[in-house]
Amino acid sequence: MLAVNFLLLAAALFCIGVYGVIARRNAVMVLMSIELILNAVNLNLIAFALMTGAVDGQVFALYVIAIAAAEVGVGLAMVLMIYRNRKSIALDELSEMKG
């Protein structure tokens, strides 16, 4: 069934995103991976909307897109500030929050 393919694609995307978040050192790459995860979720929402025939899922997907844009904006700004202060955006060097 077509929708199942969507779900599989979404799952694959999600896994790639999770891998990126965990394995990458570069903060920008991590942000991009988060985008992948969000888009995987979008795909899921739309696929379910297709299955049930309701538009709610698609509406939610639109919201997610909007929020993702905002989130990337904030994230990139933070990355920029980190770079200015440390001349590096390698995440494994950022451990000031160590408890």
Added chain:
Amino acid sequence: MLAAEAAELSSGWFLENAWLIALIPGIGFALIIGFGKHLPMKGSEIGLLSMFASLVLATGAAIQWVQRTNSAGEGGEEAFGIINSITRSIPRATEGEAEPFIEPVVTSWVWWSNANLEFGIGSSVNGLAVLLLWLVAFISFFVQIFSLDYVRGDRRYTHFFASITLFSAGMLVMLMAENMVQLILGWEIMGLCSFLLIGHWWEEEANSRAGLKAFLTVRVGDVGLLVGTAILFFGANAWAVDNLDSNGFNIGAIQAWALSGEANTQFLLWGAVALFIAAIGKSGQFPLHTWLPDAMAGPTPVSSLLHSSTMVVAGVFLVAQVYPVFWQGFNIDGGGLSMIAIIGGITIIIAALLAFVQDDIKKVLAYSTVSQLGYMMLGLGTGAWLPAVFHIFTHAFFKCCLFLCAGSISHSASHHSFDMKKDMGGLRKKMPITFAAWIVSTLALTGVFPFAGFWSKDEIIDNVGSNGYDFLLWVGLGGAALTAMYMTRATYLTFFGEPRGASAGEYHEDDEHAEEHEMEHISVGAPEPRSLSSAANTGHGVGDEGSAGDESHGGHGADDGSDHHDDGPHESGPLLLIPIVVLAFFALFAGLANPTPLASRFGEGIESMKKYVEPRATPVPFEEVIAAGPGESITIIDGRPSTTPSAEEGGEEGGEKSGCGFTAPEPGTACFFPAVSHAEPKFTKILLSLGVVAAAYAVAIAFNVSYYGRRNKHLVGLTDRSKVMRGGFLFLKNKYYLDYLYENVIVRAIAHPISKATYWFNQHVLDAAVNDVGIGARKTGEWVYDNIDQKVVDGAVDGSGRIASESGRGLQPTQSGKVSQYGALLFGAAAVGAIVLVLVNVS
């Protein structure tokens, strides 16, 4: 016209979209506030345009209303036209044929509904509303033209136009109100704007006090409006829901309920009293008239607008629109001496007397307005509905014109002073056009044939007499005589005799002058907005310091393009004169809209007010009272055979009064207006009132010439020599001590004991209680501290703290500070959660 025949009322675009008349100035206000300062004419063009658009729309609505009324009586109505010249003695509705009631055109939207109670906003246009809509739009438009030049250079020019436009919008909203809620809305908008406009030059304390006084005094009346609306709602709601599918806020429903014969008389009486208190406040009737003369602190165009067609007429309009309530509540139908008539009569005389001792030309006009409003109330209170409404119409023109003349004089001749004794005199040759307009309007105001005031005021007096109120008839005549006298005095002081003060070209910078009188002080100086301090400094038109005064004068001349202060007094410019001339024209001819005394000669068709404005007292079957939605025209099919008691003219001597307002309408029908009577004009009565006015003129002219002109020794200083005269003079000069009463006696009596009692209560009751509670609380607190707090709570807190710190130390390694590790934990946890969820759902 055959009553059985179906008569369809015509409607039209202008009538159905009458709400635009009020909406356009409202939008205009927002635009002026928003963008006015950046426009080439500082926002005044928006104000003018919006008022002009309103005027056009209102004119269209008026024309269509006339068509609508004509369409109701097609075929038969012409028989009463000029050609057949049927005399008044024959009732219009003969042999049981009643002229059909002309339904108002209602266009409204529901903005709030709750449990069958719907509040609409929109327009409801009947004859009275259409007349006043047109009038307000007309007057507002010309006042704004006048203001263009008059307020030019003012530091709050844009705000002035914004407020005055919103003010007109408020009045228009009120006029077209279909329910009481919308009426209150418009009423309050006006109250607010009057406060803004009267206190326009608030840097001077007297002005801001005047604004506050107007606002607060009117608020006293507004309480009456709210209470009255509530009373009428509770009284009328059940009936309106049952019979008309309406509710108790609907004005039409209230009218019908009041005349239905099923209304509770207590509700009617107290509703009428409360609403009339509102009208007293707004229309400056006797006990609450004191705000009106003080409102002269505002710019002259404001006085002109407020006192001719808007603010002060609102109260009269309220009474006229909800007339059935007053008709029944005050038993006007039975010839009862109503509160309205008494208050109106008192106001006429009291205000007219006060006008004699005023030196400020605008205050003379203000008291004159109060007095004329008294006439309107007197008319309404004695069943003379039509003349009273007609007097609103004519009065607006000549009073507006008089105020604008005063403004023109102060602008061009007397240095922004309004003091007739100090700064005017001998202006008739210097300002011929203003003088001519003033004379025309004065003659109209005093009711001289054939000027506008004659037709309306005389009609009120005549009807008061014919409805059986002999004493009030003489009150009205006395008021007319007084009007003639004080206007003669004002005219003489202003235009005749020797020029004095500023009119003679003097600049008086003396201190005591500016202090003694409330000046109108326009800082017509620098085109750019001044700083506040310099504005306050030059604020005095006739400055209290020489330097400030000079700056003001110099600036004025430069701004006007003509240095007229060096030339002395001169005629005003075209922007000031055009409105004056137009209004004077109407002051001359507006009376021809309803010349009742001529009706016996030319037929009833000539009385257009009676035909188009007065609602007909004809019962309407319930099912034909349709509330129309937007754009929906109302169809009335007067299919009732001639069994209804016809709306017979009550004026027939000895005739049994029947019809709406006297007997309850038949079951299933509703009346919207009582069958008011109309007096038959008698030649002798007209001669009597004209004679009274003429005599008053003669006396006044003789007195003025000898007193002010020749300085007759017997008259000059009479108040110093005679104790009685001085007492009377001081009594008037202090405005019957009413202000003293309000501020020093009533406010003090109410405010002081209350504050004292509150203080005592505070000290002895509240404080004692608080102290006792405090002591008890401390005792309890000590015990609780020793036993519960130290042992139980502290133990628990210490224990939980220890647990938390231990577990924290155990979990410390997971907080590595590494983002990727956090991510892994997050997703790992999410994955575990997902797996658990799947397992739970599957099994």
